[in-house]
Structure formats: structure tokens, C-alpha cells
Amino acid sequence: MPQNARHIVLVRRPKGALRSDDFAVRTGVLGDPAAGEVLVRNLWLSLDPYMRLTMSEQGGLHGTVPLETALPGSSVGEVIASASDDLPVGSMVVSRTYGWRDHYLAPAHELLPLPAAPGPIQRYLGLYGLTGITAWGGLFGVLKPQPGETLFVNAAAGAVGMVVVQLAKRAGARVIASAGSDAKCAWTTEVLGADHAINYRSEDLAARLAELAPEGLAMAFDNVGGEQLEILIDAMAPRGRIALCGAIALYDGANYRAGPGNLFATVEKHVSITGFNAGFYFADAPRIIAELAAAEAEGALVDEETIVEGLEAMPQGFIDMMAGASRGKMLVRV
Amino acid sequence: MPQNARHIVLVRRPKGALRSDDFAVRTGVLGDPAAGEVLVRNLWLSLDPYMRLTMSEQGGLHGTVPLETALPGSSVGEVIASASDDLPVGSMVVSRTYGWRDHYLAPAHELLPLPAAPGPIQRYLGLYGLTGITAWGGLFGVLKPQPGETLFVNAAAGAVGMVVVQLAKRAGARVIASAGSDAKCAWTTEVLGADHAINYRSEDLAARLAELAPEGLAMAFDNVGGEQLEILIDAMAPRGRIALCGAIALYDGANYRAGPGNLFATVEKHVSITGFNAGFYFADAPRIIAELAAAEAEGALVDEETIVEGLEAMPQGFIDMMAGASRGKMLVRV
Numbered sequence: 235m236p237q238n239a240r241h242i243v244l245v246r247r248p249k250g251a252l253r254s255d256d257f258a259v260r261t262g263v264l265g266d267p268a269a270g271e272v273l274v275r276n277l278w279l280s281l282d283p284y285m286r287l288t289m290s291e292q293g294g295l296h297g298t299v300p301l302e303t304a305l306p307g308s309s310v311g312e313v314i315a316s317a318s319d320d321l322p323v324g325s326m327v328v329s330r331t332y333g334w335r336d337h338y339l340a341p342a343h344e345l346l347p348l349p350a351a352p353g354p355i356q357r358y359l360g361l362y363g364l365t366g367i368t369a370w371g372g373l374f375g376v377l378k379p380q381p382g383e384t385l386f387v388n389a390a391a392g393a394v395g396m397v398v399v400q401l402a403k404r405a406g407a408r409v410i411a412s413a414g415s416d417a418k419c420a421w422t423t424e425v426l427g428a429d430h431a432i433n434y435r436s437e438d439l440a441a442r443l444a445e446l447a448p449e450g451l452a453m454a455f456d457n458v459g460g461e462q463l464e465i466l467i468d469a470m471a472p473r474g475r476i477a478l479c480g481a482i483a484l485y486d487g488a489n490y491r492a493g494p495g496n497l498f499a500t501v502e503k504h505v506s507i508t509g510f511n512a513g514f515y516f517a518d519a520p521r522i523i524a525e526l527a528a529a530e531a532e533g534a535l536v537d538e539e540t541i542v543e544g545l546e547a548m549p550q551g552f553i554d555m556m557a558g559a560s561r562g563k564m565l566v567r568v
Numbered sequence: 569m570p571q572n573a574r575h576i577v578l579v580r581r582p583k584g585a586l587r588s589d590d591f592a593v594r595t596g597v598l599g600d601p602a603a604g605e606v607l608v609r610n611l612w613l614s615l616d617p618y619m620r621l622t623m624s625e626q627g628g629l630h631g632t633v634p635l636e637t638a639l640p641g642s643s644v645g646e647v648i649a650s651a652s653d654d655l656p657v658g659s660m661v662v663s664r665t666y667g668w669r670d671h672y673l674a675p676a677h678e679l680l681p682l683p684a685a686p687g688p689i690q691r692y693l694g695l696y697g698l699t700g701i702t703a704w705g706g707l708f709g710v711l712k713p714q715p716g717e718t719l720f721v722n723a724a725a726g727a728v729g730m731v732v733v734q735l736a737k738r739a740g741a742r743v744i745a746s747a748g749s750d751a752k753c754a755w756t757t758e759v760l761g762a763d764h765a766i767n768y769r770s771e772d773l774a775a776r777l778a779e780l781a782p783e784g785l786a787m788a789f790d791n792v793g794g795e796q797l798e799i800l801i802d803a804m805a806p807r808g809r810i811a812l813c814g815a816i817a818l819y820d821g822a823n824y825r826a827g828p829g830n831l832f833a834t835v836e837k838h839v840s841i842t843g844f845n846a847g848f849y850f851a852d853a854p855r856i857i858a859e860l861a862a863a864e865a866e867g868a869l870v871d872e873e874t875i876v877e878g879l880e881a882m883p884q885g886f887i888d889m890m891a892g893a894s895r896g897k898m899l900v901r902v
């Protein structure tokens with residue numbers, strides 16, 4: 235039987251910072267699933283900074299989403315009608331593309347059935363999903379921290395940064411976090427366990443790094459890019475290594491792909507910059523999730539969420555997250 | 569007894585491409601060595617692209633050389649007067665700073681005595697010196713080629729590139745070289761053993777790379793920087809790795825430290841960019857030189873030189889090298 239459904243679209247190509255009226259909720263009606271398909275009611279939608287890139291004309295890994303087309307993203311939902319033996323009604327599933335909407339039809343093989351594990355299901359969008367795998371990949375796939383080494387991570391109160399701080403501490407690193415408010419900074423040290431935190435808005439990041447790591451940083455996990463990446467390159471120790479995860483400072487600008495003005499400092503100091511994304515670590519997801527679950531079971535992993543209520547509130551939630559208003563993983567409860 | 573001596577200075581800070589009248593030869597008189605010092609007559613002077621950086625106001629690893637001051641560089645010479653038991657008259661020595669001059673006084677402990685090895689002594693400026701150590705460091709310290717992997721190297725007919733091509737082939741890699749003339753390209757394939765060569769001046773580098781490495785480059789050894797680095801980043805395979813050695817294309821410009829306009833492609837493809845310089849591998853020099861000597865003894869290593877005759881010709885030789893006129897290692901015979 236027909237299902238009323240809503241999804242969020244862009245109504246214009248954003249110029250500079252996003253505005254809530256760049257977005258609109260559109261309604262439609264979904265039919266019954268065809269053979270091999272399922273109809274899913276989304277329960278949770280993920281908000282991730284990379285989504286800004288799909289809204290940009292610059293395209294890139296995820297392409298450019300056309301106007302008036304449902305935006306892509308991850309979601310957790312429940313199968314409410316099924317024409318697939320693999321996913322009977324009542325199955326809980328993760329999708330990597332059918333976010334930003336309340337219902338969708340999809341081939342069953344595109345979806346990941348959720349294991350019947352304890353704990354909140356939305357964690358498969360966060361700690362056990364894109365966020366956790368991103369943090370793990372950058373830390374253990376790229377940086378490979380050794381005990382006693384100093385690691386810097388920015389956007390440390392964000393979804394990925396929060397996990398990086400905790401996993402790095404667990405690996406024996408000394409962690410310098412940065413965030414955009416004193417409250418977030420206090421949270422990264424008092425709750426997440428960072429050794430030091432820098433409020434990049436009220437403090438001089440370069441000067442504080444020089445103070446806290448006078449011999450330079452062994453590692454940096456960069457979620458911010460732009461001017462912060464330049465400061466990090468200058469702050470690296472000889473043979474330092476940088477994991478490039480995102481460049482949120484550049485996503486509203488004319489070229490988020492742009493490199494730093496001081497790349498040649500890497501030649502002088504034998505510094506490496508390695509870009510990466512979670513896609514390169516999805517194959518390791520079962521092992522990564524097992525590691526994260528073990529850390530959680532020991533009480534060594536805080537999983538913080540900022541929850542937005544309702545699909546209509548999603549665009550403003552995204553805008554708020556990009557402006558730094560959230561803490562931990564940002565999710566929409568549909 | 570006093571020794572007449574000549575050295576080369578900058579008479580003005582170069583703007584853009586170097587001109588021969590940016591330089592001048594100055595004369596002076598050196599006295600007898602003080603206790604612990606030696607007087608050296610240089611026989612060979614090294615010409616290396618990094619020297620352009622010391623002439624720039626931008627400074628960096630090697631600093632900015634003041635006008636009317638002897639330019640720094642490497643040299644091989646003979647001790648002609650000594651007040652040091654460590655370096656008697658007749659000793660052959662390498663210096664890393666007393667280039668661009670015909671005689672100098674220096675503390676003996678600043679100099680490296682040359683071993684009594686067969687072969688031309690000037691190789692301690694090239695294959696057994698900065699050049700060879702740079703090539704080895706970038707290849708085996710950074711890129712770590714595996715048999716069958718594809719490596720691209722630009723400025724492949726230059727001093728460092730020439731060694732990279734040969735060592736990479738010896739390590740079992742498939743090598744795509746690029747150079748600035750058809751004659752140089754032919755030399756890199758026919759003499760050095762590169763699998764393919766691209767004349768970047770007459771061919772479309774990006775298109776040729778797409779043709780020769782449709783699945784992308786596993787490795788790139790970048791001596792050129794600028795636009796070529798951007799093309800390389802786009803040409804890398806997933807998990808590709810780039811060794812950043814130099815950025816000769818940018819050395820005449822306003823900011824040779826500038827990064828590429830497409831750095832974010834490294835995030836999309838899990839590509840690493842590692843800057844390095846020979847200084848990080850000097851401690852391994854004995855082992856590196858032994859490896860290079862073994863390769864040479866097997867006839868597997870061509871050591872090409874372009875020789876400029878006389879100190880007066882050195883500035884023009886440097887200008888010619890930066891414009892791509894030389895092949896192999898460029899040296900001045902004093």
C-alpha cells in the first residue's frame with residue numbers, strides 16, 4: 235500500500251555558508267517494493283561534515299547532488315514492507331545513501347542488516363559506523379601512534395575527533411586537543427581524557443602548540459584544513475606525520491581542494507601528509523567495531539550524541555553542526 | 569704564506585629567473601691556517617637546484633645568503649696547508665658549505681676526509697654525495713618500491729632523477745620518466761633503463777600518464793612541484809605515495825613553499841605526500857654508498873656528469889642547469 239514519504243532537497247546551490255532556505259522538505263508517495271526490494275522507515279539519520287561537499291559545485295569523491303533531489307547520507311531504519319527473503323519485515327538496516335528522508339525503497343542487497351547487539355542502534359551511524367571507522371582508519375591505518383608520542387587533533391569535540399582523542403590515549407599517546415569553546419575544551423580534557431586542550435577561537439593556536447610541544451608534534455589528525463593545516467605543518471616535529479581527514483574550514487569556500495601555503499616545510503622536516511577516508515577501512519569494519527566494543531565494555535570510550543528531533547529540523551541541525559554548535563556525533567531522530 | 573682566493577657572491581637579490589649579472593666573482597687573500605684549521609684548494613664544486621632557495625628572500629632550511637657573501641655549497645678539494653694533525657697536507661676533503669669558491673680556510677672538524685677509493689673524486693658530490701643520498705632516501709626511505717609497482721619520476725635526466733630511475737628499476741619497479749627534451753627522454757629509456765619517457769614540454773603529461781598508467785601511479789618522485797605536482801596527485805592510484813624532493817618549477821616564484829590546488833584528492837584516494845631531504849639520511853651514508861658502489865660494480869649504474877670549466881663560468885652553469893640544459897650531475901672543475 236502507498237506510503238507517504240518526505241525527503242530533503244537543495245533548492246539552490248549554496249554560495250558560501252549554508253542558509254536554512256537553501257533546503258526544503260519535499261513529499262511524495264512510495265509504492266510497494268518490487269521483487270528484491272524493501273521499504274524502509276528511517277529511524278535515525280546521520281549528519282556528517284563531508285555532506286557539505288556533495289552540495290558544492292566542485293564535486294569530488296561523492297559527486298555533486300543535483301537540486302531538487304533527495305540528499306544522500308547514512309541512516310538506520312526498519313524494514314516495514316519486504317519483497318526480499320534476505321530482509322524480512324522488522325529487520326533493522328543501515329544504508330550509506332538513503333539519509334535525509336523518512337522512508338525509502340531500495341534493493342535489499344544495498345543495505346547492511348544490523349546485528350542484534352545490545353546498545354543504541356544509532357551507534358551504527360556513529361561510533362560503529364562512518365565516524366568510528368574514520369577515527370580508527372586515520373589513527374591506526376595512517377598515524378600508527380607509539381606510546382609517549384604527542385598527537386594533536388582539532389575539532390576534538392566533534393564526532394570523529396572525540397573518538398580520536400580516546401583511542402589515541404588508549405594507545406599511549408599524549409593528546410593535545412583543540413575545539414571552539416572553553417566548554418568543549420574542558421569536556422575533551424575532563425571527560426575524553428585529552429592531556430591539554432586549546433580553544434582555537436580565543437587562543438593563539440601556533441603559540442600554544444609551541445608551548446605544549448616545544449619539540450614539535452609527532453602526529454596531527456586534521457579535520458579542519460586551511461589555516462589550521464598550515465599551523466600544524468609548521469608545528470610538526472622532524473619526521474612528523476599528518477592524517478588529513480577533512481577540511482571543514484574550506485568547505486564553504488571556492489576551492490576546498492586547495493593545499494597549504496607552506497607545503498615545502500614538509501621537505502625541510504621530512505613530514506608526511508596522508509589523506510584518507512573511511513571507505514578504505516570499511517573492509518576492516520568487523521574488527522574495528524570489535525575493538526571499539528571492547529574499549530566501551532571497559533568503560534574507556536565515551537560516546538556522546540547531539541540529537542536533532544524531526545526531519546524538518548535537519549537542515550538547521552546541519553548548519554549548526556558546521557558552525558560548531560554540536561558535541562559528539564550529530565544525529566536526527568526521525 | 570698568503571693565498572689569493574676567489575669566491576662568487578650575489579650582487580642583488582634575484583627577482584624571478586636568475587641572470588648572470590646577479591652574480592659576481594670577488595677576490596681576497598687568505599692567511600695561514602690557525603690551530604686546528606686547514607687551507608683547502610677546491611678542485612670540484614657542486615651545482616644543485618636547492619641552492620636557488622638560499623638566493624631567495626623566502627629563506628627556509630638553508631637560510632637566505634646575504635648579498636656580497638660567498639655562496640654556500642658542497643665541494644671537493646685538497647688540503648694545501650694544515651694546522652691540524654687530523655688533515656695533513658695532501659688530504660682530500662669534502663665540505664658541505666665551502667662551495668662557490670676556489671680556496672678556503674676551515675676548521676678541520678667541519679670537513680669530511682675522502683676515503684682512498686678508486687674512481688673519480690667528484691662523485692662524492694654526486695652519486696656518493698648529496699645527489700645519491702637524496703635519490704636513495706626518497707626511494708628507499710620514503711617510497712619503498714615493491715617489484716612490479718609503477719613509479720613516475722620527473723627531471724629524470726637530472727642528477728637525482730637519473731639515480732632514481734636506475735635504483736627503481738633495480739628494485740623491480742616499472743619506471744615512467746619525464747624530461748624536457750626528446751634527447752633526454754631517449755637517454756632515460758635507452759641508457760638509464762626507464763620503461764617509458766614523457767617529454768613534458770611537447771606532450772600532455774596528464775594524458776600520457778593516463779595512457780601509460782591507466783590504473784594510476786603507485787609512486788611518484790617529484791623534483792618539479794607546482795603544476796606537475798597537481799598532475800601527479802590526480803594521476804595517483806588509490807593508496808599511492810609521493811616523495812616530495814624539490815619544487816624547481818616554483819623556485820623563481822613568489823612562494824616556492826606553496827602547496828597544490830588539489831590536495832584534497834589525497835583524502836579521496838588515500839594518497840600520501842612525504843617531503844624529505846638528504847639530511848635525514850646522511851647518517852646512513854656509508855651503507856648507501858656501499859649499495860651504490862655494488863650496483864656500479866655490476867655495471868648497473870650509469871653516472872653521468874655535465875662539467876663546467878672554471879669558477880667564472882659557475883653562475884651561467886647554474887642558470888643553465890635550472891633551465892634544464894644539463895644532463896646528470898652538474899659540476900664545476902675549478
